[in-house]
Amino acid sequence: MVQFRLPKHSQVQKGNVFKATSDSPTLRTFSIYRWNPEDGKNPRMDEFTIDIKESGPMVLDALLYIKNNIDSTLTFRRSCREGVCGSCAMNVDGTNTLACLKHVDDISGPVRITPLPHMEVMKDLVPDLRHAFKQYASIKPWVQNPDDPKRERKQSKEDRAKLDGLWECVLCFSCTTSCPSYWWNGDKYLGPATLLQAYRFIADSRDTKTKERLDSLEDPFSLYRCHSIMNCTNTCPKGLNPAKAIGSIKKMMVER
Ligand code: SF4
Ligand code: FES
Numbered sequence: 001m002v003q004f005r006l007p008k009h010s011q012v013q014k015g016n017v018f019k020a021t022s023d024s025p026t027l028r029t030f031s032i033y034r035w036n037p038e039d040g041k042n043p044r045m046d047e048f049t050i051d052i053k054e055s056g057p058m059v060l061d062a063l064l065y066i067k068n069n070i071d072s073t074l075t076f077r078r079s080c081r082e083g084v085c086g087s088c089a090m091n092v093d094g095t096n097t098l099a100c101l102k103h104v105d106d107i108s109g110p111v112r113i114t115p116l117p118h119m120e121v122m123k124d125l126v127p128d129l130r131h132a133f134k135q136y137a138s139i140k141p142w143v144q145n146p147d148d149p150k151r152e153r154k155q156s157k158e159d160r161a162k163l164d165g166l167w168e169c170v171l172c173f174s175c176t177t178s179c180p181s182y183w184w185n186g187d188k189y190l191g192p193a194t195l196l197q198a199y200r201f202i203a204d205s206r207d208t209k210t211k212e213r214l215d216s217l218e219d220p221f222s223l224y225r226c227h228s229i230m231n232c233t234n235t236c237p238k239g240l241n242p243a244k245a246i247g248s249i250k251k252m253m254v255e256r
Helices: 059-069 130-138 157-161 180-185 191-202 210-217 231-235 242-255
Strands: 013-018 027-034 044-051 089-092 095-098 111-114 121-123
Touching (some): 044 059, 059 111, 191 242, 210 242, 231 242
Parallel strands (some): 013 044
Antiparallel strands (some): 027 044, 089 095, 089 111
């Protein structure tokens, strides 16, 4: 049988262990991916045991506690700490999610935290999202309408409702990085987050560039590499349905 192994310098090794300093009943252990591009060493999993009564209940609280009290070099993105900015996306306990929305109590046993999968890592839990954001920019994520109204453009309640389930996306890329199709074809396939955003503007009654938007997705890769695997919808920490948005674009392609 064929065996696949990571190259030697990429194999994840056992890292440092930081033991608890008390015997509180609310101790929890966090196993966290560490990699520093500047030290030339392999990635490793460090283990921190902390009292979540002191840190706070969410995974992001624990990470902040560890950074502030145990190892200030631990690197991750965060800003709003309430599921709005999308920056704290990472893989927690095997699922891509927002660390600030994930309760430690919802996870049994040691909490394993790694960066979003199949992205290049810049340091520790920080993935390189430059390519993903370039793809996002490619769909022109703004209302295009040559009219120059003197006031805001109005929408009927029904047209406004068509944007529900789309505008809430915080661009965390949890969905995109959970998608096997994106893992293999991410250079040309736009992935669920960007396609959900594309549909958000296609569905907007104020936008007049529907034809151009559909034209730009009409090739073998940008849209059609979606095979409805559904990982995107299952993982979205905001409860959105990118697979449905992609299906709606495909339907419009067929019908036009
Ligand atoms: S659809 Fe959900 S998982 Fe995907 S980027 Fe938006 S909020 Fe994140
Ligand atoms: S810190 Fe903003 S979404 Fe988690």
